[in-house]
Amino acid sequence: MKIAVYTIALNEEQFxxxxxxxxxxxxxxxxxxxxxxDKTKEIASHLGIDVHSISVAPWRFDDARNAALAxxxxxxxxxxxxxxDEVLSERWRxxxxxxxxxxxxxxxRLVTSFDANGNPGVEFDALRIxxxxxxxWKYPIHESVAFYGxxxxxxxxxxxxxxxxxxxxxxxQYLPLxxxxxxxxxxxxxxxxxxxxxxxxxxxxxxxxxxxxxHLSLPSAFxxxxxxxxxxxxxxxxxxxxxxxxxxxxxxxxxxxxxxxxLAQYFYELQEWDKVKEYSELALNIKEKFLGxxxxxxxxxxxxxxxxxxxxxxLGLDEEALLHGKIALDLNNDDRLKKNVEFxxxxxxxxxx
Numbered sequence: 001m002k003i004a005v006y007t008i009a010l011n012e013e014q015f016x017x018x019x020x021x022x023x024x025x026x027x028x029x030x031x032x033x034x035x036x037x038d039k040t041k042e043i044a045s046h047l048g049i050d051v052h053s054i055s056v057a058p059w060r061f062d063d064a065r066n067a068a069l070a071x072x073x074x075x076x077x078x079x080x081x082x083x084x085d086e087v088l089s090e091r092w093r094x095x096x097x098x099x100x101x102x103x104x105x106x107x108x109r110l111v112t113s114f115d116a117n118g119n120p121g122v123e124f125d126a127l128r129i130x131x132x133x134x135x136x137w138k139y140p141i142h143e144s145v146a147f148y149g150x151x152x153x154x155x156x157x158x159x160x161x162x163x164x165x166x167x168x169x170x171x172x173q174y175l176p177l178x179x180x181x182x183x184x185x186x187x188x189x190x191x192x193x194x195x196x197x198x199x200x201x202x203x204x205x206x207x208x209x210x211x212x213x214x215h216l217s218l219p220s221a222f223x224x225x226x227x228x229x230x231x232x233x234x235x236x237x238x239x240x241x242x243x244x245x246x247x248x249x250x251x252x253x254x255x256x257x258x259x260x261x262x263l264a265q266y267f268y269e270l271q272e273w274d275k276v277k278e279y280s281e282l283a284l285n286i287k288e289k290f291l292g293x294x295x296x297x298x299x300x301x302x303x304x305x306x307x308x309x310x311x312x313x314x315l316g317l318d319e320e321a322l323l324h325g326k327i328a329l330d331l332n333n334d335d336r337l338k339k340n341v342e343f344x345x346x347x348x349x350x351x352x353x
Contacts, residue, residue, distance in 0.1 A: 004076040009033050012036070013040045030072060031084075032064065066136055105155075109125060131150075139191065140184070141173075141181060208233065216230055255286060261299040277311035309325035322341065322344040
C-alpha cells in the first residue's frame with residue numbers, strides 16, 4: 001500500500017514541523033502552497049516534503065485542493081487530506097493497512113474541539129481519506145470529496161484526525177464563498193445550511209432565518225440532525241418564536257440533547273422552574289452521545305446539571321440541587337458553579353438547624 005498525505009497551505013510556518021511529524025509514515029508528503037510569504041516553503045522543503053506553488057484566483061478551496069490532488073503520483077493507493085493545523089492519531093498507517101484494497105473511502109473520526117484537560121470534545125465520522133483515483137473536491141468552501149466513475153465502498157477505520165485551529169485567522173472570505181456555493185447549487189441542503197449559519201455569525205438574523213427555512217424546505221434536506229440544528233438556529237434568530245422552534249427541533253431529532261438543554265435554558269430565563277426541571281431531566285435521560293459536528297460539549301457536560309440544580313433549589317428540593325450542583329462543578333470548575341454549591345450546602349445546613 002502506498003499512501004500520500006497532502007494539503008494546501010498559506011503562511012503556516014508554525015505548524016509545518018508538527019504536521020510533518022504526524023504524517024511522516026506516509027510514502028509521499030505534499031504541500032501545495034498558495035502564496036506563503038513566511039518560511040512555510042523553506043521549512044517544508046528542508047524536512048523533505050514535496051512543495052509546489054499554485055495560484056488560484058479568484059480563490060476557492062475546491063479548485064486549490066483539486067490542484068493539490070492532481071500533483072499526487074498516480075501509483076498512490078490512498079490519499080489523506082490533512083490540513084496544516086491537524087494531526088493524525090498514532091499508528092494511523094498500521095490501521096489503514098488493515099483495510100481490504102477494495103475500500104475507496106475509509107471512515108475515520110475527526111476531533112474538532114477539546115476540553116480544559118485536553119480530552120476530545122466534539123468528534124464525528126468524517127471522510128478525509130480517499131483512494132487516489134475517482135475522487136474530486138467540490139464546493140467553494142466547506143468543500144468535500146465527491147466520487148465519480150467508480151463504485152464508492154466505505155469501511156470504518158480506527159484513525160482520528162485532531163484539529164487544533166488557528167483562531168487568529170480571518171473568516172472574512174467565508175461569507176462570500178458560502179453565498180457563491182448556495183447560488184451555484186441552490187438545491188444543495190449542505191450549502192444552504194452552511195450559508196445560513198454564516199449569516200447568523202454576522203448577526204444578519206432575518207436573512208439567516210430565511211436561509212435556514214429555505215434549507216428545511218429543500219427535498220434533499222432529510223438528515224434529521226441537521227434539520228434539528230437549523231431549527232435551533234431559527235430559535236436564536238427569532239426569540240419571539242423560540243419555544244415553537246425548539247419544540248420542533250426536539251420533535252425532529254429527539255435523540256439529541258442540545259434542543260432539550262436549549263428549552264430548559266429558555267424556561268430558566270422565564271423562571272418557570274417546573275419546566276426547567278422537566279427539560280433538564282429529559283436531556284440527562286439521553287445517554288448515547290450523538291456524534292456530529294454540531295454536538296455541543298456543554299450539553300453533554302455541566303450545563304443540564306447546572307440548570308437542574310437551579311430548578312431544584314427554586315422548587316425547594318435542596319438535596320437534589322446540591323447533588324446536581326456538585327456534578328456540574330466536577331465537570332466544569334467554574335467560580336459561579338462553586339459559589340452555587342456553597343449556597344446549596346448552606347441552604348441544607350439551615351434546614352438542619
